[in-house]
Amino acid sequence: MDIHTHHNRYGAIISTTPDEFHPQPGKYYSVGLHPWSLSEASKESITQLEAAVSHEQVVAVGETGLDKIKSGVNYEEQLIYFEKQIRLSEQWHKPLVIHAVKSYDDIIRIHKAKHPAQPWIIHGFRGKPETAAQLLREGLYLSFGEYYNHETLKSIPLDRLFLETDEGQMTIDKLYRKAAHIRNLSPHRLHKAIAANVARIFPLQSSAHQS
DSSP states (O other): OEEEESSOOTTEEEEEOGGGOOOOTTOEEEEOOOGGGGGGOOHHHHHHHHHHHTSTTEEEEEEEEEESSSTTSOHHHHHHHHHHHHHHHHHHTOOEEEEEESOHHHHHHHHHHHOOSSOEEEOSOOOOHHHHHHHHHTTOEEEEOSSOOHHHHHHSOGGGEEEOOBTOSSOHHHHHHHHHHHHTOOHHHHHHHHHHHHHHHSOOTTGGGOO
16 A cells, blocks of 8 residues: 555555545545645635545545745744644544654644544654654654665564655555565565554545445
8 A cells, every 4th residue: 555645546545635636436535735835725725625534535634744944834834734634633533644844843742732543644754763763652653755764664663654655756566675675574574564554544444435
């Protein structure tokens, strides 16, 4: 399973925005307001998001998140919309997919304060093993794309790990083979472990039949 992609693929969780959410039969989606696009966000966007998240083919909220590097996006506004999407994740019992840049301290602080029942997944994680360990201690999951710190990937418990293609061109099969090689595992064992994580975290069974 590719848990986060911007490509329109079957067998993956397709990340999209509320205004671009047009579900097709048999596909899964995550829908959210990315922190980079908040200058365009409005009450209408939140209303659209609330409607989209309630759809059975939507299996996650996001990507949402916090980014201290992107210029032109007010950080206080990011915090406001991040918390709005946390509430939707909790309301609809769907995991939260998070974009995080130089904001891990705030994400950990908010997680401690909110005590969310739903899983939080940092997507496209490229941080060091020490940062990963902090996030894991707080109960978060980490998803790896095409680029990452190899030592970090080796350090992640299999039951807290996901893989994704995001906007990259490398196929999910190649990502699995590469990750399995780095971890000195068979691709089959890695696939089985991540499949178990997907089954445990994402509400996929009923959504595949919704059009």
